[in-house]
Amino acid sequence: MSQMNGASSLVASLEAAGVDVMFGIPGGAILPAYDPIFSSSIRHILVRHEQGAGHAATGYAQVTGRVGVCIATSGPGATNLVTPLADAAMDSVPVVAITGQVPSVAIGTDAFQEADIRGITMPFAKHNYLVTDPADIPRAIAEAFHIASTGRPGPVLVDIAKDALQKLTEFNYPNSVSLKGYQPKLSADAQSILDAAALIAASSKPVFYVGGGVIKANASRELLELAQLLGAPVVTTLMARGAFPDSHPLHLGMPGMHGTVAAVTALQKADLLITLGARFDDRVTGKLSSFAVNAKVIHADVDPAEIGKNRFVDVPVLGDLKFTIAALIPALKVALAKNRPDLTPWLRQMNSLKAAYPLGYDTPKDGSLSPQYVIERLGKISGPDTIFASGVGQHQMWASQFISYENPRTWLNSGGLGTMGYAVPAAMGAKVGAPDTTVWAIDGDGCFQMTNQELTTCALNNIPIKVAIINNESLGMVRQWQTLFYEGRYSNTSLESKRIPNFPMLAEAMGCVGLSCDRPEDVDATIEKAMSINNQPVVVDFRVNRDAMVWPMVAAGTSNDEIMIARETAPDWDSQEL
Amino acid sequence: MAQHSLEVIVENSPGVLARVAGLFSRRAYNIERLSVGPTSNPETSKMEIVVNLEGHALEQVIAQLDKLINVISIKEIVPNAAKAIVHDTQPDYQN
Ligand SMILES: Cc1ncc(C[n+]2csc(CCOP(=O)(O)OP(=O)(O)O)c2C)c(N)n1
Numbered sequence: 001m002s003q004m005n006g007a008s009s010l011v012a013s014l015e016a017a018g019v020d021v022m023f024g025i026p027g028g029a030i031l032p033a034y035d036p037i038f039s040s041s042i043r044h045i046l047v048r049h050e051q052g053a054g055h056a057a058t059g060y061a062q063v064t065g066r067v068g069v070c071i072a073t074s075g076p077g078a079t080n081l082v083t084p085l086a087d088a089a090m091d092s093v094p095v096v097a098i099t100g101q102v103p104s105v106a107i108g109t110d111a112f113q114e115a116d117i118r119g120i121t122m123p124f125a126k127h128n129y130l131v132t133d134p135a136d137i138p139r140a141i142a143e144a145f146h147i148a149s150t151g152r153p154g155p156v157l158v159d160i161a162k163d164a165l166q167k168l169t170e171f172n173y174p175n176s177v178s179l180k181g182y183q184p185k186l187s188a189d190a191q192s193i194l195d196a197a198a199l200i201a202a203s204s205k206p207v208f209y210v211g212g213g214v215i216k217a218n219a220s221r222e223l224l225e226l227a228q229l230l231g232a233p234v235v236t237t238l239m240a241r242g243a244f245p246d247s248h249p250l251h252l253g254m255p256g257m258h259g260t261v262a263a264v265t266a267l268q269k270a271d272l273l274i275t276l277g278a279r280f281d282d283r284v285t286g287k288l289s290s291f292a293v294n295a296k297v298i299h300a301d302v303d304p305a306e307i308g309k310n311r312f313v314d315v316p317v318l319g320d321l322k323f324t325i326a327a328l329i330p331a332l333k334v335a336l337a338k339n340r341p342d343l344t345p346w347l348r349q350m351n352s353l354k355a356a357y358p359l360g361y362d363t364p365k366d367g368s369l370s371p372q373y374v375i376e377r378l379g380k381i382s383g384p385d386t387i388f389a390s391g392v393g394q395h396q397m398w399a400s401q402f403i404s405y406e407n408p409r410t411w412l413n414s415g416g417l418g419t420m421g422y423a424v425p426a427a428m429g430a431k432v433g434a435p436d437t438t439v440w441a442i443d444g445d446g447c448f449q450m451t452n453q454e455l456t457t458c459a460l461n462n463i464p465i466k467v468a469i470i471n472n473e474s475l476g477m478v479r480q481w482q483t484l485f486y487e488g489r490y491s492n493t494s495l496e497s498k499r500i501p502n503f504p505m506l507a508e509a510m511g512c513v514g515l516s517c518d519r520p521e522d523v524d525a526t527i528e529k530a531m532s533i534n535n536q537p538v539v540v541d542f543r544v545n546r547d548a549m550v551w552p553m554v555a556a557g558t559s560n561d562e563i564m565i566a567r568e569t570a571p572d573w574d575s576q577e578l
Numbered sequence: 579m580a581q582h583s584l585e586v587i588v589e590n591s592p593g594v595l596a597r598v599a600g601l602f603s604r605r606a607y608n609i610e611r612l613s614v615g616p617t618s619n620p621e622t623s624k625m626e627i628v629v630n631l632e633g634h635a636l637e638q639v640i641a642q643l644d645k646l647i648n649v650i651s652i653k654e655i656v657p658n659a660a661k662a663i664v665h666d667t668q669p670d671y672q673n
């Protein structure tokens with residue numbers, strides 16, 4: 001134990017928690033902490049907007065599996081963190097946010113730069129703290145890291161009053177954390193595993209419905225073994241891309257609003273959903289009452305409140321997925337030895353759908369660049385070891401569809417909140433977490449204009465990410481809905497971003513290399529040029545056709561049975577035996 | 579619909595009432611009645627929450643309430659029943 005001020009105690013606590021990097025911006029209330037940060041072993045990356053700090057912490061966490069850390073001052077600094085913290089909550093990302101607060105005597109007086117950030121983040125943060133006594137700092141930090149990283153991961157905020165940072169205190173970091181009201185369950189009950197195995201062995205049309213929880217639990221290898229043991233088809237949600245290799249013959253692709261016909265239909269026609277770390281999100285189920293109506297459901301998750309939240313569950317399996325799947329493998333072997341259902345007809349049906357309705361796109365007749373082609377080439381040329389971080393919109397769906405993900409933690413996106421502006425700062429955090437890996441942000445021209453200032457941070461801090469702007473001069477996804485549902489009345493979706501801003505010049509102004517490409521025959525050479533630059537961030541302005549649309553599509557609120565493969569074109573169900 | 583009464587033991591920490599009330603408002607659950615009082619342990623308080631929910635909806639409320647870090651245990655007082663149902667919140671109904 002030693003005497004120090006609260007600020008030093010905070011930094012010593014962060015060091016004790018194993019933090020190696022944090023992203024933030026100083027200001028009055030957090031300023032005492034920036035003095036010990038100056039001499040700490042922790043790398044502090046000075047961002048250009050607190051939203052960037054939050055998404056960078058998220059990208060870092062998603063790539064490394066470790067807790068991402070961001071830090072901001074009171075008031076506007078703290079409120080700028082709201083979007084990335086809500087984002088991290090929706091996608092279950094372990095993030096700890098440290099904010100300065102006005103001095104404790106001023107709390108509640110509407111003091112300069114006072115905002116009740118604990119109250120503001122209460123509805124979505126996994127937990128949060130307001131610390132006014134410096135003696136509480138080490139315990140609050142230890143608990144925050146414990147809560148953020150265990151069970152279902154999520155964001156935890158620690159708001160610290162300025163006087164608590166300034167006062168003298170004893171530094172005493174707890175060796176362990178024990179919380180009466182928080183004991184996440186690791187291993188599932190033996191009975192639930194047996195019940196799950198029995199149900200699987202009794203079904204003839206099972207499908208693995210795999211969500212992001214498999215990646216969070218580092219359970220991809222176990223999943224591969226389980227899936228191969230049963231030989232049943234697998235679908236991976238938007239948050240689970242990479243949890244199971246796209247190249248695997250059992251993989252049917254992504255389900256949901258823009259999922260493949262095979263993946264969507266597999267869920268619809270299954271007699272059993274083996275749900276692993278997924279949450280029956282409306283973008284996956286479509287109209288819930290018509291979702292997988294003949295299926296029994298096994299739901300394995302670490303969060304008890306998810307089990308049965310949206311869909312009735314026949315066999316709940318509560319526990320960490322790594323343990324759950326590892327326990328299910330031997331149990332299933334035993335069950336299958338007694339009774340092994342013939343899955344061949346089911347697999348044949350699904351493979352015939354997969355063959356009949358592969359993902360595809362039309363090449364524009366006018367010779368202009370197709371966005372899907374650009375993204376497909378990015379995936380091919382950069383390869384499966386690359387980390388891709390995407391924004392939100394059409395480009396996000398294409399990046400999920402047209403790149404083959406073979407490994408977990410190589411696909412980062414904002415799935416639950418759908419946060420435009422996620423890509424550039426998340427890619428920055430990812431590159432900090434995996435400095436030897438190529439990191440591509442695939443961003444929309446709209447999204448890019450929300451958070452591109454972090455390219456300055458990247459250029460100054462030797463974080464050489466690569467950004468592909470899929471420039472369709474529009475808020476493309478919204479425009480697509482206007483095309484389909486608002487008679488082509490394009491209210492406020494034209495960004496004119498082939499005219500202004502000049503993206504390559506903007507990139508150059510921020511210390512990056514700026515490239516541009518608008519002809520299909522130049523795509524490969526442009527990507528290769530970008531791949532050859534590793535000492536600076538690179539931005540490529542891919543100027544693409546604005547009319548491309550994302551297909552297949554299940555319109556919001558309709559049944560998955562209504563999936564369309566193109567405008568007014570349903571799959572030819574009559575030619576399929578289902 | 580039957581009224582169900584939940585007896586919730588919470589940590590006596592600042593903001594805990596706001597957390598519970600906020601959860602009900604955010605998830606669009608109606609509270610019929612809510613009272614907070616001390617327990618023999620100064621570190622905990624007892625909330626009594628009466629809701630007009632049953633079945634799956636009630637289970638969801640309990641599961642979501644239990645996710646709050648400051649909620650230690652939840653007991654359901656069943657109307658006209660002599661015994662309370664103690665929800666098995668320790669340790670496996672936790673996240
Ligand atoms: C912060 C935020 N504001 C608004 C939206 C609604 N929205 C969803 S996609 C989209 C268009 C995105 O445009 P762009 O980045 O150019 O991507 P594109 O769809 O054209 O590929 C908008 C406005 C959102 N998801 N996030």
Ligand SMILES: [Mg+2]
Binds near residue numbers: 444470474475
């Ligand atoms: Mg666009």
